[in-house]
């Protein structure tokens with residue numbers, strides 16, 4: 530079911546967000562429950578607010594795009610976050626462009642966030658546990674593409690400070706980290722030096738607020754430049770690519786904004 534176009538771009542450049550606090554928040558920023566004009570390359574954008582809180586959580590983020598009018602048209606995506614530099618930018622943006630929405634239709638995005646934290650009581654009391662505390666949550670958003678609708682505009686879409694808050698997850702990540710005991714199998718340990726973090730068990734978690742995330746013109750430009758870079762390095766590049774194919778990527782990267790370079794440097798491209 531995988532498509533060649535599902536490659537990961539992680540751009541991370543940004544302005545305002547939540548203040549330093551315990552609260553890690555992951556939101557689907559775009560699309561929303563709205564109607565957009567069909568577009569050749571459609572962005573799907575997630576934001577991690579307060580991302581330094583994600584460092585020891587082994588976050589996993591997956592989503593599926595569904596065509597509600599054609600049950601065979603289903604595409605899964607995964608964001609590889611283990612290599613993310615969580616201290617670089619706040620919020621941390623993970624995005625992908627997909628060619629799935631070139632026609633009118635009705636669509637669903639189903640996304641799942643997974644995280645793993647210390648089993649504080651068991652680890653402290655040397656209980657015979659083999660596992661971390663694993664947790665996950667899933668959300669869905671529906672949207673429509675229609676020729677008469679407004680064009681996709683990430684800047685406009687994220688400019689409004691009031692929006693319905695049903696697109697995200699807030700996790701209360703404490704300051705307490707622990708060494709994962711021997712005998713506990715944890716794939717995340719390889720990325721954190723076997724350090725885990727305690728997630729607060731308090732039942733009241735704050736309400737997520739994806740509307741705090743602004744995507745400005747600079748970010749959009751960097752996303753588009755990285756998309757173009759990728760297209761130009763494809764077998765069948767668009768007509769407006771720089772002539773010298775070999776250096777096309779480099780030229781575009783140099784022309785791009787510095788945060789784009791940072792994203793390349795830190796993360797590179799993952800092509801699937």
Ligand SMILES: *[C@@H]1O[C@H](CO)[C@@H](O)[C@H](O)[C@H]1NC(C)=O
Nearest residue numbers: 561562563669670671693695
């Ligand atoms: C999406 O928005 C429409 C119109 O605003 C509303 O009727 C519908 O209930 C919303 N659907 C979801 C799943 O939020």
Ligand SMILES: *[C@@H]1O[C@H](CO)[C@@H](O)[C@H](O)[C@H]1NC(C)=O
Nearest residue numbers: 614615616617618791794795
């Ligand atoms: C992560 O980003 C910070 C801030 O930009 C930088 O100082 C640090 O070197 C980066 N870490 C890695 C491993 O790239």
Ligand SMILES: *[C@@H]1O[C@H](CO)[C@@H](O)[C@H](O)[C@H]1NC(C)=O
Nearest residue numbers: 662663664665700701732734
């Ligand atoms: C999973 O996370 C939610 C929200 O933080 C929390 O209410 C729930 O208790 C957690 N489940 C486990 C097994 O830790």
Ligand SMILES: *[C@@H]1O[C@H](CO)[C@@H](O)[C@H](O)[C@H]1NC(C)=O
Nearest residue numbers: 685686688689690691692693
């Ligand atoms: C911002 O969102 C509110 C509530 O959803 C809505 O009433 C308002 O029209 C929106 N403003 C703009 C400029 O989109």
Ligand SMILES: *[C@@H]1O[C@H](CO)[C@@H](O)[C@H](O)[C@H]1NC(C)=O
Nearest residue numbers: 584585719720721722723724
């Ligand atoms: C893991 O330990 C190594 C060596 O002590 C250190 O360089 C690296 O930054 C640590 N990684 C993390 C995620 O703490």
Ligand SMILES: *[C@@H]1O[C@H](CO)[C@@H](O)[C@H](O)[C@H]1NC(C)=O
Nearest residue numbers: 551701729730731733734735
């Ligand atoms: C997060 O958890 C800590 C420890 O349980 C608690 O003191 C704090 O009030 C919680 N924060 C929020 C915003 O719920």
